[in-house]
Amino acid sequence: MPQEKPEEAALRELEEETGLKGKMLHFLFTLPYDLGTSEIFLVEIDAQAEIALGYDPEDAGVEHKMLEDVAWFPTEAVSDHPEVQRVLACLQEI
Known part of the structure; x- marks a missing residue:
C-alpha cells in the first residue's frame, strides 16, 4: 500500500494471509x-488465536501464486533454511 510503513505492511499481511492479529x-x-527487499520483524500473536487460510490480494488472479495452506512448523524441521538460521541468530541477540 502506498505510504504504508514496513511495520504496518507486515501486520496487514499477517492478518490477510493467516487471520492472525499481531503486535510488533x-x-x-x-x-x-x-x-x-523485505523487512523481517519479530511479531507477537495470541497463543490461543486460531490460524486460518486467508488471501493475498497482490496475487489475485495469479493461480500459481494463490495461497493453498497455512501451517506451523517446529523450528527443528526448518532450522537448516538460511532465512530461518538468520532469524534464530537475530533472536539470540535480542
Missing part, C-alpha cells in the same frame, strides 16, 4: 529478493 515487537533484518 522488534525489527530483525532486511532480506533482499528478486523484486526488492
Whole structure:
C-alpha cells in the first residue's frame, strides 16, 4: 500500500494471509529478493488465536501464486533454511 510503513505492511499481511492479529515487537533484518527487499520483524500473536487460510490480494488472479495452506512448523524441521538460521541468530541477540 502506498505510504504504508514496513511495520504496518507486515501486520496487514499477517492478518490477510493467516487471520492472525499481531503486535510488533522488534525489527530483525532486511532480506533482499528478486523484486526488492523485505523487512523481517519479530511479531507477537495470541497463543490461543486460531490460524486460518486467508488471501493475498497482490496475487489475485495469479493461480500459481494463490495461497493453498497455512501451517506451523517446529523450528527443528526448518532450522537448516538460511532465512530461518538468520532469524534464530537475530533472536539470540535480542
